[in-house]
Amino acid sequence: MTLHYSSSAMARGPTHSVRLQPCKVALLLAAWLVVTCQFASGPGLPLAFKVLSPWRFKEILDYRTVTAKTYTGLPLADFNGKVRGTIFKSFARQQDQKLNPGADIQDAKAGLCVNGQQRSQGMAEYGWLRDGVRVQFKSSQMQFNKDGWQVRFWNVKLNKENPALSPFDDLLLGLYTPRGIFLYRHDLKLGLSTNGIRTDISGCQIQVLGPRRAPWSEALDVILEKMDGSGCTRLGFFSLGDAMLNELALERRKGKVPQLYLGQPLADVSSTARGNCLHDLVKAVDIILNPACTIREVDTRGWIRGQCRVKCRSAQLYWHKSSRRWGFILQHIKFPASGIRESTMKDELLVALYTPLGIYIYRHDLQFGISTVGVETAVLGHKIEVNGPKHVEDWQVALDAILGKLDANTNGCKCLAFIPFRRMEGWSSNELALAESVQE
Structure with a gap:
């Protein structure tokens, strides 16, 4: 038994x-x-x-981290990072369509793995096509790490030496913060760094830091100032109560996993x-x-x-x-x-x-x-x-x-x-x- x-x-x-x-x-x-x-x-x-x-x-x-305590009760905070990232990707794609009303937005072409097998759609090297332009999207939650707040975007498969050889043409970043969501077009330079021996496999990372020991609101102001003062372009700011965002979140809540662990x-x-x-x-x-x-x-x-x-x-x-x-x-x-x-x-x-x-x-x-x-x-x-x-x-x-x-x-x-x-x-x-x- x-x-x-x-x-x-x-x-x-x-x-x-x-x-x-x-x-x-x-x-x-x-x-x-x-x-x-x-x-x-x-x-x-x-x-x-x-x-x-x-x-x-x-x-x-x-136990709750400083990040978890800060986001407690805010929309989307109860989703895990993977599910939240999927929501933000759909949201960013819809915003990209709004910013380019006449553009033809299509799903990414998944391509082939290194072994020659067909990739699944979720494994495509970019997010979607906009009039033939390969758009990649990455999102990050503003997080407290050791003694300061930061945003960090992982697995950015960018060719640092020659960006033209990267598997995407346009890189959009979504910042999930207690204040709301900020959407940027990255300049392929700001905060970019390698990730040790993992770089060839997983790609680079983009990290933008706030000042040490500052509250999240002050740190966010500094992070945004760095983003706005670089070659990055702010495409929009969206309230966490945005109707389209809430609709996407509601659809995900119908899934199996979020309801399963609710309150646990x-x-x-x-x-x-x-x-x-x-x-x-x-x-x-x-x-x-x-x-x-x-x-x-x-x-x-x-x-x-x-x-x-x-x-x-x-x-x-x-x-x-x-x-x-x-x-x-x-x-x-x-x-x-x-x-x-x-x-x-x-x-x-x-x-x-x-x-x-x-x-x-x-x-x-x-x-x-x-x-x-x-x-x-x-x-x-x-x-x-x-x-x-x-x-x-x-x-x-x-x-x-x-x-x-x-x-x-x-x-x-x-x-x-x-x-x-x-x-x-x-x-x-x-x-x-x-x-x-x-x-x-």
């Missing part, structure tokens, strides 16, 4: 705290012992993992911030599971437990529109591979699967679901992809199938812990703590 706490009562919401009665305690203990025995019985079946109260990690789950912990932070929080949560769980070991921080992606080097990666359960299925993709994992990478910097890989039910933590076997990512593998690393069945739109059914793959005795992956976002109906926090102590 494999227990995932998916569509079962463990997934249901918090209720009023009630005083434990002796008979209720006895029933709870008996039920939990039955579950534990079921886990431990039978060849090849997984041992019980720990169900840990979210209250133990409240500080981590409640960490749903309203960027993917980077959520990854950092999940790293801290997994490390905290690792300390709980290994109380006799010394834990030493290494970096934001791992730590050392005793003599074991541990790396941590996380992924969100997400609907893949093109393949019509739910799944997880863990990226930038530098496994050893012949001709690519001869050694690895980890002895153990822990993965956090962020779902609407809660967070599942697994120890990966360093083999299951691993694949390359083309020419990017040598620089960025491999990926681990685990998917549910195609055309199954019920996320709970898909999640059960995915966890079933991870729990199968055909691989060495092991579920270590589960942190539910909601307690069982009728449980108080004291009762959940009791269940933890019984399981331990």
Whole structure:
């Protein structure tokens, strides 16, 4: 028997705290012992993992970056960066049509990958065609980084030495700020820099900084002054309440993922911030599971437990529109591979699967679901992809199938812990703590 706490009562919401009665305690203990025995019985079946109260990690789950706090309650702030970027791209394309009323706006021609295969439309090297001009669009949220506000645009595949050889002709930038959205045509010079060894694969970056330790409004004024004082051209400013923008956002809210995570912990932070929080949560769980070991921080992606080097990666359960299925993709994992990478910097890989039910933590076997990512593998690393069945739109059914793959005795992956976002109906926090102590 494999227990995932998916569509079962463990997934249901918090209720009023009630005083434990002796008979209720006895029933709870008996039920939990039955579950534990079921886990431990039978060849090849997984041992019980720990169900840990979210209250133990409240500080981590409640953490919000300066950026998230600043944007709280503003339109589009509850979307993740990828979805928000898609909205801004559609919005910018419509504005480009308005700015050029007689122009013929067409979809980009996707072209071919380096292996000769046809690219998907989403992989096109530019955004759209305007009377034959290849228009590329990039958006950035104004963010607080260390001690100052900035805007940074990633993966700009611009040929710095000879811009004419770039895969686009016109570069438009959208700045998402607490004040509104600013649309610019970039001069292919301001704030442009390479991105180390990733430049050949991912492209350049454009970064415009505000003054250190200034509030966001003052920093934004400085950033805009730099943009306006360069060769960049401001094409427009749009309120966050713009009707067209809200219409695009409303359409995206009908999608599967935004509604799924609405109101859940960490749903309203960027993917980077959520990854950092999940790293801290997994490390905290690792300390709980290994109380006799010394834990030493290494970096934001791992730590050392005793003599074991541990790396941590996380992924969100997400609907893949093109393949019509739910799944997880863990990226930038530098496994050893012949001709690519001869050694690895980890002895153990822990993965956090962020779902609407809660967070599942697994120890990966360093083999299951691993694949390359083309020419990017040598620089960025491999990926681990685990998917549910195609055309199954019920996320709970898909999640059960995915966890079933991870729990199968055909691989060495092991579920270590589960942190539910909601307690069982009728449980108080004291009762959940009791269940933890019984399981331990």
